[in-house]
Amino acid sequence: MKSVKHISSFTLFCFSISTLIAQECSVIKLNEQVASNNISKAVVDPLCIPVVVHVVYNISDENISNDQIISQIAALNNDFNLSHGFEADINADFQDVAAASNIQFYLAETDADGSSTDGITRTSTDKTVFGNNDLFYSANGGKDAWDDSKYLNIWVCDLMPGISGYAKIADSTASIDGVVVDYKYFGTQGDLADDRDLGRTATHEIGHWLGLNHPWGLGGCSSDDGLDDTPLQNEATSDCGDANTTCGTTVMHQNFMDYAADDCRLFFTNNQVEVMRTTLIDPRSSLIDCNGTAGIAKNETRSLSIYPNPTSNWVSINGVEAHTDIKEIEILNLVGSVIKIESNARDNERVSLEGLPKGIYFIRVRTESNEVYTSRVVKI
Numbered sequence: 001m002k003s004v005k006h007i008s009s010f011t012l013f014c015f016s017i018s019t020l021i022a023q024e025c026s027v028i029k030l031n032e033q034v035a036s037n038n039i040s041k042a043v044v045d046p047l048c049i050p051v052v053v054h055v056v057y058n059i060s061d062e063n064i065s066n067d068q069i070i071s072q073i074a075a076l077n078n079d080f081n082l083s084h085g086f087e088a089d090i091n092a093d094f095q096d097v098a099a100a101s102n103i104q105f106y107l108a109e110t111d112a113d114g115s116s117t118d119g120i121t122r123t124s125t126d127k128t129v130f131g132n133n134d135l136f137y138s139a140n141g142g143k144d145a146w147d148d149s150k151y152l153n154i155w156v157c158d159l160m161p162g163i164s165g166y167a168k169i170a171d172s173t174a175s176i177d178g179v180v181v182d183y184k185y186f187g188t189q190g191d192l193a194d195d196r197d198l199g200r201t202a203t204h205e206i207g208h209w210l211g212l213n214h215p216w217g218l219g220g221c222s223s224d225d226g227l228d229d230t231p232l233q234n235e236a237t238s239d240c241g242d243a244n245t246t247c248g249t250t251v252m253h254q255n256f257m258d259y260a261a262d263d264c265r266l267f268f269t270n271n272q273v274e275v276m277r278t279t280l281i282d283p284r285s286s287l288i289d290c291n292g293t294a295g296i297a298k299n300e301t302r303s304l305s306i307y308p309n310p311t312s313n314w315v316s317i318n319g320v321e322a323h324t325d326i327k328e329i330e331i332l333n334l335v336g337s338v339i340k341i342e343s344n345a346r347d348n349e350r351v352s353l354e355g356l357p358k359g360i361y362f363i364r365v366r367t368e369s370n371e372v373y374t375s376r377v378v379k380i
Helices: 037-042 066-080 200-209 270-281
Strands: 010-014 026-030 047-057 103-107 120-124 152-157 165-167 179-182 305-307 314-318 326-332 338-343 350-352 359-367 372-379
Touching: 047 066, 047 270, 066 103, 066 200, 103 270, 152 200, 165 200, 179 200, 305 372, 314 359
Parallel strands: 047 103, 047 120, 047 152, 152 179
Antiparallel strands: 010 026, 165 179, 305 314, 314 350, 326 338, 326 359, 359 372
16 A cells, blocks of 8 residues: 655645535644655544434525435445445446445434434524524524534535535634535435536535545645545546646546546545544544444344354355244345345355455344344455
């Protein structure tokens, strides 16, 4: 893995408005990054982030559905783990540097008071559009943040024209720490903006929230993001042209931190993954919580024994009552979506996780007598 350049800490304020596309704008800070073998080894371990989505709406269209929110969480997990299904479309020049972060997201299941929650808040407001910090305060027509040391706060609302989202840096004031995305740019379903319907505005902004800069840095061929495996480029990209070159190199327009359309942006690089995981491990380490169940096992009290766990390819199931036929075995992701079903299985049978990205999954076993068993498994 290539090293991360040493970068003196600095704050970069990025704000740009285009009449052609709504460009993401962010306030970010790149902390000094030092290459370390520990980072490349740590990437095998899942880092999980509980998320609370604050929907702040003035009209019904802005009060987006739960399904739209869940689709965004699923998109984040696909994007951050290079499992969106378009890996083969990555430019041949960059296939070797595209990387999965093994950072995973799930809607929070417990609020700050310890009560059960679906990880979604809804606030009706008299504000018709947001363009300042009013969004972060209930008293000003927005919604107060949940504890930023325990949750990634994402606010979804109607933003000023020309802005699709922005993010706050790791040492921001707690009340405004998080990510903001316009409701027309959030998720993969619903009434979304043209070319922004794959949830990659949130992917981009969370990249900033985890310490990433734009590939072009401050702009011009003498500035960049400080990373070895993102080539120099003069400015933001707004199209999908593979042949585009600036600063004598092929533009990495498919990088999630560029501005190209959603279906063009496909990956983070190895060095970007290092920065994000480093930022999450420190200074955002208090956020890491891989104990969420995505609502899978709340009403399913029977436990299931599986081994080996962690595993690289397969697990054996055990613990189902003797003489009970298994109807089916399901594998679910952190969002709670069933991604694989095996029917007519038997106790002690191996269940394959081959082909699945590294991360946390749930094995759910249903028996012919309608009993349900669940267990968590980590694929490494």
